[in-house]
């Protein structure tokens with residue numbers, strides 16, 4: 001049986017002499033693994049449209065045990081990402097996050113829309129990478145059942161104080177009056193940073209990437225979001241470490 005859908009290639013690997021296996025984040029079927037047969041011999045358009053970070057119109061054959069891409073036509077290729085190793089490595093982290101959390105066998109439009117928009121802004125270089133990264137981390141976790149409670153202080157219900165303290169293991173925060181030093185890791189946030197962290201999970205999708213912060217608040221937001229991602233996932237993804245390595249070289 002063959003079906004048509006749109007999808008973003010989030011991972012690829014070679015299989016044997018000339019076949020490739022690709023992980024596709026599709027609109028209608030969520031994340032799926034599909035073979036691209038004899039990719040080197042296929043028309044270059046189809047082969048090109050099944051490469052990493054390509055968003056394509058796809059025709060996919062569903063066999064008994066495997067999916068096979070029978071036709072692919074590019075809708076959007078984020079060429080600019082290949083010219084910037086930092087942006088590219090961040091894009092690969094976004095792909096690894098999607099590969100871990102997007103559902104299989106059910107529609108995943110929210111994940112796809114999140115990734116496509118993030119890659120669009122990342123490729124244009126119009127938004128600070130730290131903001132894009134925090135927004136993607138928090139949003140993808142919220143979509144995947146890791147929704148933190150950022151409405152108010154977990155102890156007294158205070159909405160906002162000058163400093164707040166976000167606890168990634170609990171997914172909640174304490175205001176400056178309730179916070180006491182403890183061995184549990186937490187992130188100190190300014191008013192701007194906690195407001196931005198709230199924005200990443202509560203804002204309408206259309207406004208998700210539309211915010212700006214002072215450099216100090218931006219750094220606090222980035223640390224808190226990454227801390228929450230690592231804590232929720234339970235380990236540091238390789239692509240995350242690679243991104244940091246690139247940033248510091």
Ligand SMILES: [Zn+2]
Pocket residue numbers: 153154155156157158174175176177178179
């Ligand atoms: Zn409090």
